[in-house]
Amino acid sequence: MRSIRIALLAIALLPAPVLAGANRDRGQDEVGPGPDEGPSYFGLVLDGAGKPVDDARVTATSRDGLAMVTRSNAAGAYNFPGFNRRINADEVKISCAKPGYRQLRVVRRPAPGGKPVRAVETECRLQKS
Amino acid sequence: MLRYGQALSAQKSIYSLPVALAAREGLFRREGIDLRVVIPVPGGADRMIHALHDDTVDVTHVAMPFLVRAALAGSDAVAIAAEFNDPIYSLVARPEIARIADLKGRIVGMADPGGSIAFSMRKLLALHGLRESDLRVRTIDGTPARLSCLRGGGCDAVPLGQPQDLLAQAEGYRLLGTSNQAVPEYLYTVTAARRSWAAANSELVVRYVRALAASFGMMREPSRRAAVVAAIVDITAVPAGIAERVLDLYAQPGRKALPSRGEIDPQGVAQVIAFMAEAGQIQPPLPAAERFVDLSYLARAGVR
Numbered sequence: 001m002r003s004i005r006i007a008l009l010a011i012a013l014l015p016a017p018v019l020a021g022a023n024r025d026r027g028q029d030e031v032g033p034g035p036d037e038g039p040s041y042f043g044l045v046l047d048g049a050g051k052p053v054d055d056a057r058v059t060a061t062s063r064d065g066l067a068m069v070t071r072s073n074a075a076g077a078y079n080f081p082g083f084n085r086r087i088n089a090d091e092v093k094i095s096c097a098k099p100g101y102r103q104l105r106v107v108r109r110p111a112p113g114g115k116p117v118r119a120v121e122t123e124c125r126l127q128k129s
Numbered sequence: 130m131l132r133y134g135q136a137l138s139a140q141k142s143i144y145s146l147p148v149a150l151a152a153r154e155g156l157f158r159r160e161g162i163d164l165r166v167v168i169p170v171p172g173g174a175d176r177m178i179h180a181l182h183d184d185t186v187d188v189t190h191v192a193m194p195f196l197v198r199a200a201l202a203g204s205d206a207v208a209i210a211a212e213f214n215d216p217i218y219s220l221v222a223r224p225e226i227a228r229i230a231d232l233k234g235r236i237v238g239m240a241d242p243g244g245s246i247a248f249s250m251r252k253l254l255a256l257h258g259l260r261e262s263d264l265r266v267r268t269i270d271g272t273p274a275r276l277s278c279l280r281g282g283g284c285d286a287v288p289l290g291q292p293q294d295l296l297a298q299a300e301g302y303r304l305l306g307t308s309n310q311a312v313p314e315y316l317y318t319v320t321a322a323r324r325s326w327a328a329a330n331s332e333l334v335v336r337y338v339r340a341l342a343a344s345f346g347m348m349r350e351p352s353r354r355a356a357v358v359a360a361i362v363d364i365t366a367v368p369a370g371i372a373e374r375v376l377d378l379y380a381q382p383g384r385k386a387l388p389s390r391g392e393i394d395p396q397g398v399a400q401v402i403a404f405m406a407e408a409g410q411i412q413p414p415l416p417a418a419e420r421f422v423d424l425s426y427l428a429r430a431g432v433r
Contacts, residue, residue, distance in 0.1 A: 066168070067168065069169055081137065
């Protein structure tokens with residue numbers, strides 16, 4: 001689990017354009033991440049026993065209702081690019097769902113003190129229902 | 130609640146204006162719709178129709194070629210309203226380049242070779258006796274990235290959409306021509322829904338279309354101009370003066386970038402199909418435009 005966390009943190013700290021490439025929009029006149037982009041969001045979806053849950057739907061919702069939706073991978077990992085910088089990262093809620101499961105809890109990991117937040121880590125726990 | 134899908138790219142581009150304005154000005158609320166914009170991650174136009182099928186969204190913003198491609202692959206998604214017609218792409222060059230013919234041997238930053246931007250630019254070059262092989266082409270996706278290439282000296286000319294084309298001209302770069310000089314009018318972006326979902330939620334779809342139609346009406350209403358300018362500034366992060374010029378450009382006689390009320394012209398869909406065929410993306414016999422649209426919701430919303 002520690003190695004997954006370290007790998008996730010490394011991904012989260014990649015420069016924004018690298019992440020943008022991974023999530024690249026094609027086919028329309030796309031706009032990459034700009035100086036107005038806030039911190040990205042990443043983390044794990046785990047079951048009650050701490051095992052990764054893959055293909056869970058993970059949603060990041062801002063206070064004004066704008067939402068990003070993705071799915072966890074085989075390691076239970078997910079990541080989102082940042083919302084607009086004007087959106088307060090403290091008010092972005094992460095939730096997760098998967099058929100046959102119910103959400104148990106969501107734990108946001110505190111950011112290192114004294115440094116600007118570039119990525120927000122949140123763990124989402126599901127329990128089989 | 131109505132979940133409206135939008136690629137992250139579109140959310141920050143001028144092409145989100147119709148829905149963004151309707152949301153800002155309470156036009157969806159007036160129709161009793163709690164509209165939530167949902168951005169699938171990873172994004173991309175190809176993902177938007179997929180998001181309809183995996184229940185991530187109920188309706189979605191999508192560029193017409195991707196809807197056509199998905200429908201030909203078996204999706205029951207159809208366009209229910211137009212969001213943007215006939216986009217204006219400006220070929221903008223370094224100040225010392227006076228004519229399109231002067232681009233021979235120069236570096237031109239071009240969009241995705243399979244897309245409508247590159248297609249229209251190839252047509253524009255041909256009008257001036259140039260083929261793509263006469264240029265040194267760099268493929269650069271996205272108007273902001275192409276503008277950066279032009280500003281940084283890596284490109285001698287690039288196609289740009291609004292508002293960056295106006296921004297570049299204000300900085301002294303030269304407009305050589307526009308896509309509309311070379312290609313006929315076509316349907317660019319639409320709101321799409323699965324036929325099955327729309328049929329089961331037809332009242333909601335009609336109210337959505339009505340709100341969208343009101344948004345287009347607001348864009349043409351002089352007394353609401355400040356609200357529209359504020360929306361463009363908010364979406365694209367340009368100065369208000371540039372946003373004003375975008376609106377002036379769209380209001381020029383003969384320009385049809387903004388639908389009057391979200392109406393879909395099947396001829397514009399047919400033109401998209403023709404572009405795709407000419408680019409080798411689909412093969413004859415070409416499908417009928419009507420296969421990719423459902424005009425019944427527009428009709429029920431009073432839009433003809």
